[in-house]
Amino acid sequence: MNRIEFWFEFASTYSYPTAMRIEAVAEKSGVQIVWRPFLLGPVFRKQGWDDSPFNLYPAKGAYMWRDLQRVCDRQGLPFNKPSAFPRNGLLAARTVCRFADEAWVPEFVRQIYRANFELDLDISSRDIVSQCLVSLGQNPEEILEKAEDAESKEKLKQQTERAEQLGIFGAPSFTVDGELFWGNDRLEAALEWAGGVQ
Amino acid sequence: MNRIEFWFEFASTYSYPTAMRIEAVAEKSGVQIVWRPFLLGPVFRKQGWDDSPFNLYPAKGAYMWRDLQRVCDRQGLPFNKPSAFPRNGLLAARTVCRFADEAWVPEFVRQIYRANFELDLDISSRDIVSQCLVSLGQNPEEILEKAEDAESKEKLKQQTERAEQLGIFGAPSFTVDGELFWGNDRLEAALEWAGGVQ
Numbered sequence: 001m002n003r004i005e006f007w008f009e010f011a012s013t014y015s016y017p018t019a020m021r022i023e024a025v026a027e028k029s030g031v032q033i034v035w036r037p038f039l040l041g042p043v044f045r046k047q048g049w050d051d052s053p054f055n056l057y058p059a060k061g062a063y064m065w066r067d068l069q070r071v072c073d074r075q076g077l078p079f080n081k082p083s084a085f086p087r088n089g090l091l092a093a094r095t096v097c098r099f100a101d102e103a104w105v106p107e108f109v110r111q112i113y114r115a116n117f118e119l120d121l122d123i124s125s126r127d128i129v130s131q132c133l134v135s136l137g138q139n140p141e142e143i144l145e146k147a148e149d150a151e152s153k154e155k156l157k158q159q160t161e162r163a164e165q166l167g168i169f170g171a172p173s174f175t176v177d178g179e180l181f182w183g184n185d186r187l188e189a190a191l192e193w194a195g196g197v198q
Numbered sequence: 199m200n201r202i203e204f205w206f207e208f209a210s211t212y213s214y215p216t217a218m219r220i221e222a223v224a225e226k227s228g229v230q231i232v233w234r235p236f237l238l239g240p241v242f243r244k245q246g247w248d249d250s251p252f253n254l255y256p257a258k259g260a261y262m263w264r265d266l267q268r269v270c271d272r273q274g275l276p277f278n279k280p281s282a283f284p285r286n287g288l289l290a291a292r293t294v295c296r297f298a299d300e301a302w303v304p305e306f307v308r309q310i311y312r313a314n315f316e317l318d319l320d321i322s323s324r325d326i327v328s329q330c331l332v333s334l335g336q337n338p339e340e341i342l343e344k345a346e347d348a349e350s351k352e353k354l355k356q357q358t359e360r361a362e363q364l365g366i367f368g369a370p371s372f373t374v375d376g377e378l379f380w381g382n383d384r385l386e387a388a389l390e391w392a393g394g395v396q
């Protein structure tokens with residue numbers, strides 16, 4: 001089956017509408033998704049940024065929030081500007097990295113994005129991540145103990161390094177073999193590149 | 199008639215596919231275009247950049263050239279990566295600013311973009327700008343004398359300041375009353391905002 005790798009960061013604003021729609025859109029195209037969380041922090045630091053470019057460049061940031069509202073409106077997706085931005089999605093990213101093949105992962109990803117961009121909850125909090133796991137019928141203690149161990153830390157570190165090697169500089173991104181697509185707007189082009197049904 | 203303002207910079211890569219398609223797409227939507235050239239240089243300098251961000255951030259730049267090739271391919275548009283980037287479109291921008299209401303302006307805009315992104319010609323050269331005017335049956339001496347006078351310089355300066363006041367930080371951009379849209383991908387959304395037929 002054809003597949004795309006979906007590279008996302010839980011703090012990333014435009015990754016929210018993508019995360020909420022990608023499974024349905026990919027299924028319709030007959031393309032499989034590989035969920036690839038990574039961290040934008042190290043990627044941005046190499047570009048000389050110690051914060052989100054949306055905070056460092058206020059005109060771009062102001063536009064992004066307005067545009068994101070319009071994008072969510074068009075998608076029929078609830079959106080509330082988070083009271084803190086960017087939020088640290090480290091624990092959630094390690095969780096997805098460690099349990100990548102589990103059936104509950106796609107819904108967990110959506111729950112974390114909803115927590116951040118719909119419900120304005122602090123996704124860096126262990127409690128919030130636990131609540132998302134509980135809502136999926138999972139055992140948070142068992143899962144988070146593993147998500148916080150050395151193996152999970154190393155997995156996410158390596159995945160972030162692989163993102164950089166693939167030329168990824170922002171999120172959401174999609175790769176199809178070596179071909180890179182960046183932005184929620186490029187999901188359809190990436191699926192087409194993967195041989196998806198149009 | 200409903201209208202959108204189209205803000206472009208002759209050096210801007212993604213403004214090329216937009217400039218080549220906007221007239222046809224807008225006409226189909228029943229929306230009028232106001233052609234608004236401006237300069238990205240002063241806008242970028244205020245963000246601390248003395249060059250195109252595509253040169254300052256190599257990963258982003260490498261992606262952009264690849265993505266632009268794909269975008270042009272999908273649009274059936276010839277594209278050749280310019281051997282110099284960004285090229286100075288000052289004279290061409292002053293020309294459009296000064297003669298904004300002339301019927302030859304849209305085709306002149308397309309000729310300059312083709313010179314830069316299809317034919318790899320130096321659009322900062324007076325000769326190249328002249329040739330574009332000649333190909334439209336215009337008198338280049340007469341036009342360029344006016345394009346280089348104080349009035350034209352002031353017009354373009356004011357238009358660039360107005361762009362910044364509208365929150366514009368990149369090109370292509372579109373404004374519909376106060377509403378801002380950024381990027382070739384947002385043309386359809388801007389036309390819809392303007393009440394265009396879908």
